[in-house]
Amino acid sequence: MRVAVVWNHDHTGVINRFGQGCPEHYARESAEAVVAALREGGHETLLCEGDKGLLLTLERLMPPDQQARPAGMVFNLAYGIQGECRYTHVPAMLEMAGVPYTGSSPLGHGVALDKVITKRLLRDGGVPTPNFRVMGRGTESCGDLCFPVVVKPRHESTSLGLQLVREPPQLKQAVENIVTQYGQDALVEEYIEGREIFVALLGNEELEVLPPVERDFGERETCFATWEETPHVICPAQIGSNLATILRDISVATFRACQCRDYARIDLRINRSGQAFVLEINSMATLGLGSNYVLAARTAGYSFSSVVNRILDVAHTRYFGNGIAKAEHASSRCLA
16 A cells, blocks of 8 residues: 655745744654554555645545545654644645545544643543643632642643642743743643553554553652653553553543544543543654653554554554455555
8 A cells, every 4th residue: 555654844845934833743763663664564655744745745646546546545643834733734634635544633633632622521521630720811710729730731732831830829920931932821730649641542443452651750759740851651550450440441531532533642640549630632642663652552562563554554444444455565665
């Protein structure tokens, strides 16, 4: 099968540089590792930019057959270039052009990227999540929020802009920092002291829950880390069978509530009493060689190549009702 791996590396392929720029990026090493994994799986591959020229590139790479069926798929790694709801941009282009792709739809990414909508959907579904408020100034009423609180941008992922605020007088400055730096409201939620667990999911109708990963805070007095830090992790996390079942159930419920597809990662906290809370969902979990998602997959018995090809197969089944035929794995080459 012809597979275009789409990412955002060169941000010049736009009509205007206008709007909030994307602070996230895929490392070239990681994108090229995905390309190599797909080639190992027998696919013809091309690494291309998710910019204004994408559709022309795809039309040349995978023209439809005589029945107008898609002649290939996109493996989507595109975080977006600029503007709002950036994860939705490439999937929306592909939906319009009729090109199948891996990962969540524009709806799923849009829901997951709005932490407030995510939390409201979780509460409607009975999934525990920390109490919260949305603030644009920092002077709004905190209501019954208990300090300390965590302050973060409403529409970003990967803990960007994360701040721990211990006392009410510090809140206004923290919210102003978010509004100024990211041009959006701040989500203010109660800080849950305790263990931090990541749960990786793979599939659609039948979801495979991969072994949980725990962020190890060592001897820190406060179990808190920002996006810039690279803390040690443990996989599989050492948790009892009852807690494992709870984490599995609420992770699956989160995936369903947020309309995600194919694969995702759920971030949770477990307080000192053993109660689990969902913090957020990452609808496009990073597939870097050292990422938590890949670590969980390796612990489950997948190689890097096999989990990448499994994601593609899961997406193919979602679109066409069956996995990728073995015949399509007969040859592999990297397209220029």
